[in-house]
Amino acid sequence: MRQGADVIVDDTTQTRYQLASVSKQFTAAAVLLLVEEGMLALAEPVGRWFDGCPQEWQNITLHQLLTHTAGLGHWDDYPMIDLARRVDPGDLLKTFHCVPLKFPPGEGWCYSSPGYVLLAHVVERAADTPYRVFLADRIFGRLGLTSTFAGSPGARPDLALGHDAEGRPIPTWELDVVGMGAGDVWSTAKDVLTWLDALERGRLLSEPYRTLMLTERARTDNGPDISGYGYGVFVGELNGRRWWHHSGHNAGYKAYVGNIPELGRRIVVLSNTEATNASTVEPLLP
Template structure:
C-alpha cells in the first residue's frame, strides 16, 4: 500500500471512529415491554412453524439485548429417519467462518505482532511482483484482486492440497484487478489470512481460534476437528430441500486436517447457542478492544455501485429500518447459515443455521427481522422450488 493510500485508510478509520462513537452514544434503542417482546416472538415462531410445514428445517435463535427469547429447532434433521432438528446439532456455517478469521487477525494486531497495513511480502517468500504489496487490510475487505483457487466441481473444494502447492498456485494466478481498486468477494483471500495466522503464531489455525476465542468463551461446539462431537449431532443436509448431502466433519477427521480451500474462509461447524455466545462476547468487548471491534464494523468498501451494503472485516455492514446492522450469510450449497445483528445496545440477534439450501431459506432471517421491526406486517411465505423433485431424480 502506498503512503497516500495508507494515509487515506487511516483518516477514513479515524472519521468513522469519531462518528460511530457519537452515533452509538446518542442512539436510543427502544426498550420494549415484556408483552411487546412476547407478542413479537409469538409471531416469529408462528411464521417459522408455518415455514416448517412448507419444508424449512434447522435451528433459529433470536436474542433481545443479549438475552435469548427464542431458541428452537424446526423441521427434520434427517427426513428418511424422521429425526427432528434441534438447537444442539452442529451445522456448517459456511462463510460465517470469515468473522472468526478477521477477529483472529485483529487479535494479533492487539498483541502487536502484525498490522493491517502489513503486506504479503512480510509473510511469504518468492512472491510475484504484483502480489508483494497486497495488504492484510485488502485481504480482509475483499479488495486484494487475488483470484480464487480454481476447482472444477464442489468436491474439489474439499480436496486436500499440500500447503506449498496450494499457495504457489494461488500466487501464480493472474490478478483480477490492481489491489485496492474494487471489491470482489474472495474465499482464497481469507485462506491466505488463515495461513498468515499460522505463520505468525506457529499454531494451527483452529488451535489458535480455540485458544484465544472458543475455549475462553465456552464455545465447545465450534470448530473443524477439535470439538468432541457425537455423530448424532450431525444433521443430514438437503440441497433445494430434496437432494441429500452429508456433513464434512468425517472427511476432516479422516485426514485429520482441513483443506486450504476451506480453512479460514468457510467450513467451520457450530451451533446457534455458540454463535450467540460469540456475538455477546463482541458486544461486551470481551473479544477485542473497543477500537478493534470498531474496525470489524467499519464500512470500508461498497460491495457494488448500486448496493447499500459495505464490507468491514468479516462482516457486511448495512442499514436496517432502525439502525446499523451487521450481517453475513454462508453456504456450501447444502447447509445455509445467516446472522443479522443490530449491535447498538445488542438490540437484536437473529441466528439461523439450516440443513436446507434454497433461496427461501436465505430469506428466513430477513423475514424474522421484518416481523420484529414491524409486527403488523405479513412475512413472505416460505416455499421450496416446485421443480426440486425433478432434480432429485436426475442427481
C-alpha cells in the first residue's frame, strides 16, 4: 500500500496483482484518447461498432457505457457466463445481446462490467489494434508503467496468486475475453501510484478530457462520500474535499485506489486474498 505525500509502504516488492475493476480506469482513458484523436465520439451509438445489436440497444452511446447508464446489468444478470472460462468473443457479445436491458438507455444507473467489455471491443475496432496491445503501447509504455500489463499473464514473473478468504489458492478469472476492459489489468503498487498521478496531472489526457474523466458525469448517490461516477471512477467529497476512487474484486484479488487532489493524498491497496476488506482503507484518509 502506498499513500500520498506521506508515503506508507507495506509492500516494497515488485509483485503484480490483478487490479480487477480498477482496470476500468484504463478502459475509460483508452476511449478518451481515441475521442481526443477524433476516432470516436462520446455521443455516437454503440451499434456503429457491433453488428446484430438488439433494437433496444440502438440508442446506447459510448458515454452511457462509460457512466453505467446504458441499462446493461452486472455479472449477476448474466448467470450463463462462466467468468473463469474463455469463450469466443463473438459468442460473448451474442450472450450480452440476449439479456434485456434493466432500463432504457440514459434513464437509470446500474454498475456494469459487461458495458466495459463492450468499450474494450470498441477500442480494438476503432484503433484496429488488439486491446491489450493498445494499452501497452498508448498508456503503459507512455507513462513508464513497466510492471503493468493486461490479460492473461502467460509466463510473466512476480505474480501474486489469488486466495480465498480461508487462504486457499483459487483459479483466476479469464481476462483475455470475458474480463477484457472490465478487470483485466495486472500491476504493482508503485505503477498504480504513478498512474494516479499521471491522470490527475494531465500527463495522459489533455483538457477537457482529463476533467471529463475525473468529475461527475452521472449521479449515483451510493453513499455520503460518493455522489456520482465519472468515466471509470467514482467521485464525491470526503470531509469537504473532492476525491475520486474505485475498488475492485476478482476471484482471489481485492484492489482499492483513491486520490484527494487538494491534499496530494493518494492511496493504493492491492491484495491477493478474498479476506481483505478494502473499505478499511477509508479511515486512513483525512
